Amino acid sequence: xxxxxxxxxxxxxxxxxxxxxxxxxxxxxxxxxxxxxxxxxxxxxxxxxxxxxxxxxxxxxxxxxxxxxxxxxxxxxxxxxxxxxxxxxxxxxxxxxxxxxxxxxxxxxxxxxxxxxxxxxxxxxxxxxxxxxxxxxxxxxxxxxxxxxxxxxxxxxxxxxxxxxxxxxxxxxxxxxxxxxxxxxxxxxxxxxxxxxxxxxxxxxxxxxxxxxxxxxxxxxxxxxxxxxxxxxxxxxxxxxxxxxxxxxxxxxxxxxxxxxxxxxxxxxxx
Amino acid sequence: xxxxxxxxxxxxxxxxxxxxxxxxxxxxxxxxxxxxxxxxxxxxxxxxxxxxxxxxxxxxxxxxxxxxxxxxxxxxxxxxxxxxxxxxxxxxxxxxxxxxxxxxxxxxxxxxxxxxxxxxxxxxxxxxxxxxxxxxxxxxxxxxxxxxxxxxxxxxxxxxxxxxxxxxxxxxxxxxxxxxxxxxxxxxxxxxxxxxxxxxxxxxxxxxxxxxxxxxxxxxxxxxxxxxxxxxxxxxxxxxxxxxxxxxxxxxxxxxxxxxxxxxxxxxxxxxxxxxxxxxxx
Numbered sequence: 274x275x276x277x278x279x280x281x282x283x284x285x286x287x288x289x290x291x292x293x294x295x296x297x298x299x300x301x302x303x304x305x306x307x308x309x310x311x312x313x314x315x316x317x318x319x320x321x322x323x324x325x326x327x328x329x330x331x332x333x334x335x336x337x338x339x340x341x342x343x344x345x346x347x348x349x350x351x352x353x354x355x356x357x358x359x360x361x362x363x364x365x366x367x368x369x370x371x372x373x374x375x376x377x378x379x380x381x382x383x384x385x386x387x388x389x390x391x392x393x394x395x396x397x398x399x400x401x402x403x404x405x406x407x408x409x410x411x412x413x414x415x416x417x418x419x420x421x422x423x424x425x426x427x428x429x430x431x432x433x434x435x436x437x438x439x440x441x442x443x444x445x446x447x448x449x450x451x452x453x454x455x456x457x458x459x460x461x462x463x464x465x466x467x468x469x470x471x472x473x474x475x476x477x478x479x480x481x482x483x484x485x486x487x488x489x490x491x492x493x494x495x496x497x498x499x500x501x502x503x504x505x506x507x508x509x510x511x512x513x514x515x516x517x518x519x520x521x522x523x524x525x526x527x528x529x530x531x532x533x534x535x536x537x538x539x540x541x542x543x544x
Numbered sequence: 545x546x547x548x549x550x551x552x553x554x555x556x557x558x559x560x561x562x563x564x565x566x567x568x569x570x571x572x573x574x575x576x577x578x579x580x581x582x583x584x585x586x587x588x589x590x591x592x593x594x595x596x597x598x599x600x601x602x603x604x605x606x607x608x609x610x611x612x613x614x615x616x617x618x619x620x621x622x623x624x625x626x627x628x629x630x631x632x633x634x635x636x637x638x639x640x641x642x643x644x645x646x647x648x649x650x651x652x653x654x655x656x657x658x659x660x661x662x663x664x665x666x667x668x669x670x671x672x673x674x675x676x677x678x679x680x681x682x683x684x685x686x687x688x689x690x691x692x693x694x695x696x697x698x699x700x701x702x703x704x705x706x707x708x709x710x711x712x713x714x715x716x717x718x719x720x721x722x723x724x725x726x727x728x729x730x731x732x733x734x735x736x737x738x739x740x741x742x743x744x745x746x747x748x749x750x751x752x753x754x755x756x757x758x759x760x761x762x763x764x765x766x767x768x769x770x771x772x773x774x775x776x777x778x779x780x781x782x783x784x785x786x787x788x789x790x791x792x793x794x795x796x797x798x799x800x801x802x803x804x805x806x807x808x809x810x811x812x813x814x815x816x817x818x819x820x821x822x823x824x825x826x
Binding site for chain 1: 636640647649667
């Protein structure tokens with residue numbers, strides 16, 4: 274990969290809107306090329322399986338505590354909020370349905386992705402950014418290794434793979450959080466809760482819930498690596514890249530969630 | 545101070561096929577935005593020769609090394625390294641060429657997540673198919689050469705600046721490269737450590753006949769290299785006899801305003817009447 278040098282405008286310099294717009298378009302173009310390169314490397318040798326496993330451990334196992342906590346409290350608060358509304362219609366027993374549909378279709382994938390983005394996009398941007406500013410990336414290239422293959426592709430594949438399973442765990446823990454509220458506060462029967470929660474789910478719900486983390490995992494890793502590999506300007510630049518990575522990944526997850534949800538609803542004939 | 549022996553098999557082999565100059569720069573220009581850093585730089589580094597590259601800070605010395613190894617591409621001009629035109633090569637093809645070149649970066653650029661052993665063995669581990677025992681043997685050999693065998697299991701963060709620089713040299717030497725690129729190898733180091741590193745570079749030049757391009761700010765280092773040779777018998781760097789000064793394959797190149805203003809040996813440098821050069825070397 275050839276990293277393009279970006280011009281940092283002087284603080285007092287007034288930058289024209291045209292220049293800014295061009296720069297944004299250029300960044301998007303660079304990001305698309307970067308992502309395509311990362312994907313193409315999956316099919317090219319050498320492949321770094323050991324690095325992928327290491328990243329899978331860091332990203333997947335490392336993110337487990339925050340994903341479990343987020344899932345549990347989201348499921349619990351969802352059950353609490355739902356019960357308040359459902360009570361008005363005398364349908365509080367349907368809380369399991371509401372929690373399972375919301376968690377599996379929407380909140381599980383999105384919140385898990387946002388948590389993983391906060392933890393790992395920033396981690397990737399800062400780690401790779403530090404390597405760039407200390408010339409470790411140049412050293413790697415000088416030693417005959419392609420940093421895209423060695424550093425980026427393993428992170429992308431590991432994030433996509435692990436986010437899929439983290440989302441499943443988050444969904445299950447979220448349902449458990451809902452069960453906790455249903456049992457302790459709403460005095461509902463646990464078997465009824467699970468049965469409602471399970472039976473309401475159809476293939477389309479599960480497909481939608483598991484298709485999203487694949488896309489979001491790709492966004493998290495490519496954004497984190499892209500900002501890291503393009504970090505400039507010493508430690509300040511690394512800090513800037515880290516912040517930009519988290520912001521861009523989070524916004525992209527939410528924006529693509531809307532698009533993907535609409536697309537899948539149309540494709541899967543969901544209302 | 546005597547330099548330890550590097551029991552590597554042999555000197556870089558020079559055959560008819562690889563008798564082309566190690567590096568040729570032909571009218572190379574490079575700019576960042578409106579800042580023209582290099583403006584038509586041309587020079588040649590012969591096989592077995594060591595060339596010291598001087599210039600004020602920001603004159604583009606380090607860029608020349610990065611251009612030579614293909615980490616940057618020039619805006620115009622040609623760069624031929626070990627007989628191959630790096631300006632025309634794709635990044636994928638450059639990796640094969642880089643296997644024949646060793647580079648020591650200004651701040652060492654050791655991988656901070658890897659131990660000294662893993663840093664030095666990096667190239668061997670990337671090649672695959674080399675047994676761990678063989679890797680260990682070669683890592684120990686080359687670390688012994690830079691007198692750092694005891695640091696094998698340490699992390700770069702646990703080393704001093706001079707030690708990191710020597711580990712970086714060991715990493716560059718482990719595959720016996722045909723060409724070495726040193727970016728300020730003695731910058732910021734104390735005189736004793738600097739001398740050890742210069743001795744290693746002189747040994748690499750005189751015993752293993754490796755071509756080298758060395759960026760430095762320290763004139764005294766380059767003068768030492770031009771006035772000393774490595775004596776295999778005593779295993780140390782010794783001064784050349786008075787009448788044989790400039791008999792070693794050592795030359796100097798000075799950059800100014802993006803252009804080469806001097807390219808020659810020590811005698812020519814000393815005889816130069818250029819006011820800037822006189823001031824620079826005084």
